[in-house]
Amino acid sequence: MCLLGGIIFVQNLRKFKGSKRMKYIKEIIFLALLAISSTASAIIIRDDIEDEKYRVPSTTLPALADFPGEGHGVLIFPQWVVTAAHVTCTQHPEEITINGLPRKVKSVFVHSGHKMLPEKLIKEALASGEGSKLQAFLAMSDDIALIKLEVPITDVKPIPLYRGSNEVGRTAQLIGKGATGNGKEGPEPHSPHRTSLRRAFNVISSVDKRWISYRFDSPKTANQLEGMAGNGDSGSPVLIKEKQEWQLAGLVAWVSSERDLRTYHGARYGDNGNNVRVSQYIDWIESTISAEE
Numbered sequence: 263m264c265l266l267g268g269i270i271f272v273q274n275l276r277k278f279k280g281s282k283r284m285k286y287i288k289e290i291i292f293l294a295l296l297a298i299s300s301t302a303s304a305i306i307i308r309d310d311i312e313d314e315k316y317r318v319p320s321t322t323l324p325a326l327a328d329f330p331g332e333g334h335g336v337l338i339f340p341q342w343v344v345t346a347a348h349v350t351c352t353q354h355p356e357e358i359t360i361n362g363l364p365r366k367v368k369s370v371f372v373h374s375g376h377k378m379l380p381e382k383l384i385k386e387a388l389a390s391g392e393g394s395k396l397q398a399f400l401a402m403s404d405d406i407a408l409i410k411l412e413v414p415i416t417d418v419k420p421i422p423l424y425r426g427s428n429e430v431g432r433t434a435q436l437i438g439k440g441a442t443g444n445g446k447e448g449p450e451p452h453s454p455h456r457t458s459l460r461r462a463f464n465v466i467s468s469v470d471k472r473w474i475s476y477r478f479d480s481p482k483t484a485n486q487l488e489g490m491a492g493n494g495d496s497g498s499p500v501l502i503k504e505k506q507e508w509q510l511a512g513l514v515a516w517v518s519s520e521r522d523l524r525t526y527h528g529a530r531y532g533d534n535g536n537n538v539r540v541s542q543y544i545d546w547i548e549s550t551i552s553a554e555e
Contacts, residue, residue: 307443308444313442316460317459318460332440332496336513338420338423346538347404379399397516401536423510434512437499438459440495442492446530473537475535497514499514
């Protein structure tokens with residue numbers, strides 16, 4: 263599906279020249295950043311809490327993987343990183359950084375259920391500003407991929423996978439270094455998608471077959487360090503504590519909002535963060551890895 267999506271994009275790109283070509287590129291990028299969170303914003307913070315309280319040292323999570331453009335993944339076994347599928351589809355990485363060191367990529371395995379956004383759906387959303395169909399499409403995609411590294415990593419402890427089913431009501435830890443902003447105003451429209459590493463917390467409010475979700479509450483009802491993922495951190499970890507250790511329960515994927523997409527530029531209070539529900543993909547992860555051993 264990643265290859266097919268890339269072919270469609272290139273074929274359509276050839277149809278346009280000059281200003282029309284640039285307009286098409288901007289439309290695709292806009293929707294990718296907006297709806298898929300192809301980059302779900304790094305950490306969007308409360309507007310009444312100092313940014314310094316969200317910032318953490320780069321050593322906070324050594325297992326966090328950085329992709330060359332933007333986006334993240336998580337080391338789950340010495341030679342394996344898990345991430346959101348759309349991160350690998352937009353970048354085709356040959357190398358990723360873990361614990362400050364470059365690591366060569368050997369193979370990428372995208373779930374067969376991953377779906378690329380159709381151009382028609384993108385254009386309809388851009389024209390109307392209404393994103394319900396687009397969000398419904400995203401909700402039906404298996405947005406997960408595995409990356410096999412050339413060499414097993416020995417200097418970083420992998421993050422264990424959460425294998426339970428009681429995510430609702432649990433406080434999740436979000437970590438990322440993409441764009442930032444606050445829940446009242448959202449991120450700046452043209453802010454960079456790589457900033458400092460930040461950590462925030464939120465409570466898982468709902469789950470379904472593919473997703474665990476949380477709502478970005480305003481200060482009146484929010485956690486002390488409430489936050490939300492946004493532009494630049496797709497594939498970053500959603501961690502919950504189990505048996506006194508942080509385990510990987512989700513991967514940042516996309517944001518759902520009732521706002522007009524024509525003026526939307528990032529997550530704010532009232533929006534929902536939708537994250538790949540890792541526990542539902544344990545069999546796929548283990549069977550994919552076993553087949554390569």
